[in-house]
Amino acid sequence: MTATHDRHAVHIRDVAASYGPTRVLDGVSLDVPAGTVTVLLGPSGSGKSTLLRTINRLVPVEHGTIWLGDELIGHRRMTDGRFHELTDRELCRQRRHIGMVFQDFNLFPHMTALENVVRAQVVVAKKSRSAAVERGRELLARVGLEDKAAAYPAQLSGGQQQRVAIARALAMDPSLVLFDEPTSALDPELVGEVLTVMRDLADEGETTMIVVTHEIGFARDVADQVVFMEAGRIVAAGSVDEILGSGASERVQAFVAGGAR
Amino acid sequence: MPSSQKPSGSSATSTPATSDTFRVPDVVTVPLRHRGRWAGYAVIVLLLGALAHSLITNERFGWDVVFTYLFSETILNGLWMTLFLTVVAMVIGLAIGILLASMRVSHSRIFRGVAGVYIWFFRGTPILVQLVFWYNLAYLYPELSIAIPGGPTLWSANVNDVITPLSAAILGLGLNEGAYLSEIVRAGILAVPRGQSEAAASLGMTRTESFRQIVLPQAMRVIVPPTGNETIGMLKMTSMVSVIALADLMYSAQTIYARNFQTIPLLICVSIWYLFLTSLLSWGQGHLERYFGRGSTSMPAATERVFALRLPRRSDAAATTTTAGSREDQA
Numbered sequence: 001m002t003a004t005h006d007r008h009a010v011h012i013r014d015v016a017a018s019y020g021p022t023r024v025l026d027g028v029s030l031d032v033p034a035g036t037v038t039v040l041l042g043p044s045g046s047g048k049s050t051l052l053r054t055i056n057r058l059v060p061v062e063h064g065t066i067w068l069g070d071e072l073i074g075h076r077r078m079t080d081g082r083f084h085e086l087t088d089r090e091l092c093r094q095r096r097h098i099g100m101v102f103q104d105f106n107l108f109p110h111m112t113a114l115e116n117v118v119r120a121q122v123v124v125a126k127k128s129r130s131a132a133v134e135r136g137r138e139l140l141a142r143v144g145l146e147d148k149a150a151a152y153p154a155q156l157s158g159g160q161q162q163r164v165a166i167a168r169a170l171a172m173d174p175s176l177v178l179f180d181e182p183t184s185a186l187d188p189e190l191v192g193e194v195l196t197v198m199r200d201l202a203d204e205g206e207t208t209m210i211v212v213t214h215e216i217g218f219a220r221d222v223a224d225q226v227v228f229m230e231a232g233r234i235v236a237a238g239s240v241d242e243i244l245g246s247g248a249s250e251r252v253q254a255f256v257a258g259g260a261r
Numbered sequence: 262m263p264s265s266q267k268p269s270g271s272s273a274t275s276t277p278a279t280s281d282t283f284r285v286p287d288v289v290t291v292p293l294r295h296r297g298r299w300a301g302y303a304v305i306v307l308l309l310g311a312l313a314h315s316l317i318t319n320e321r322f323g324w325d326v327v328f329t330y331l332f333s334e335t336i337l338n339g340l341w342m343t344l345f346l347t348v349v350a351m352v353i354g355l356a357i358g359i360l361l362a363s364m365r366v367s368h369s370r371i372f373r374g375v376a377g378v379y380i381w382f383f384r385g386t387p388i389l390v391q392l393v394f395w396y397n398l399a400y401l402y403p404e405l406s407i408a409i410p411g412g413p414t415l416w417s418a419n420v421n422d423v424i425t426p427l428s429a430a431i432l433g434l435g436l437n438e439g440a441y442l443s444e445i446v447r448a449g450i451l452a453v454p455r456g457q458s459e460a461a462a463s464l465g466m467t468r469t470e471s472f473r474q475i476v477l478p479q480a481m482r483v484i485v486p487p488t489g490n491e492t493i494g495m496l497k498m499t500s501m502v503s504v505i506a507l508a509d510l511m512y513s514a515q516t517i518y519a520r521n522f523q524t525i526p527l528l529i530c531v532s533i534w535y536l537f538l539t540s541l542l543s544w545g546q547g548h549l550e551r552y553f554g555r556g557s558t559s560m561p562a563a564t565e566r567v568f569a570l571r572l573p574r575r576s577d578a579a580a581t582t583t584t585a586g587s588r589e590d591q592a
Contacts, residue, residue, distance in 0.1 A: 058463065110555060119474060120465065123466060124470065177465075
């Protein structure tokens, strides 16, 4: 996979974040080249979901900077060198380019599958309704759910809901998509269909993907970079062979051996 | 055991009943009899008959007086005033309620505190007192004016001209209702999972867009039933304005029976109107609940069940067709 645009690359520098008095991210730095897949591994509470959420500022960043391409996320650098927080509207403009897929799907339950994919295109991207619907149907077809366009989320299986959620994220044509444990809430037999959609997206190599998951198999197959986190820090980062291969550190091997699929 | 070997579908492989006591051939099940129920029905019929008999034969109900005044001009004018007050007070209440609710869920402690004090005050004092207070505002503040401090007066008015019985009633009922509705709206907002606004934010929706497109439509499912309740309550609470001599339905009846002393017939007359209006409101509430309940599996709405008691088959059929219809509308 090669870089399509440098605009799609992510650069994280010295990022720290806390929930109340608890520091959950402690000076994390990471580079994700454009169009590649980075998988974040680590025990629960290691800060991997928090790191993901700082990238689109669902979690406020206390310290450090995050860049998407050459654009600083969440702040603007003034001529005097100081950083100013962005307004809600400016932040939302940046978030349009950063899709997110959640563990609990978070589909909008009062809208059909199609409307879930369409609404933000109309409200945020100001597309015409017909163009948005056309794109919506195209994306539902891409995740194999064109026949479920009229179904409400409550009428879909978990796997189907998550595929709609992926289509919804892709509808904004994001340069980067964040996956926050996308298969953890699914019954085992439904995990495959979601991973297949994610594999297809990775194979296209257009979209940069950062994936928090416990699916070691998926990491081995798809990841260009594997990052192992523990206690709010990155413990190891490298290629699949370096991190998950025979030369892996004892800590990572113990983690992979215990529980992770 | 009934004798076996009736011609049944399982003929080829069936075994004699004697060899397998667990296999019972086709039998007719006699439904359980509910003898207690029939006794209950008989008591109800008896009581209803007695009630109907007394309603017809007891002349003191004064049905002729009731029907003379039911459509009289005074009563109908009062009816319009009651409807007008209900609508205006609910609209003001809802506006204040949404404002207070967003203050209550705000990150600012000051906003939360101010909204809390407002709710504390208006919920904590009787509506009767509030109405009389607004009506007598001129006693506290004879004149209202907007002026630049140390500068000229831009606008001023005599409070006795501004505060009429009508404006006092609207202020009193609206401000009071705002306190109650804010708690209902707040409960609705809090009932929407946090992940919903996170998903909206991740798609680039601003907080306002997220509130209008995602949070409020889902909160409405929680907000509508108690707000319907409040509207019905408001319809009846407007009768309080008779203490400040505003000619609503109740006050109009009072003026009539003050002259002709037909107190009971006129109270029956206004009760008929109140019942008619509350029935209309419950019917409308049922429709709203179905609309905002789309996509949800836990129906039917409260009012639908009330009507289902009376018309089980029709309302069930209506319910299924409406949900199916609204699903297709969304496609």
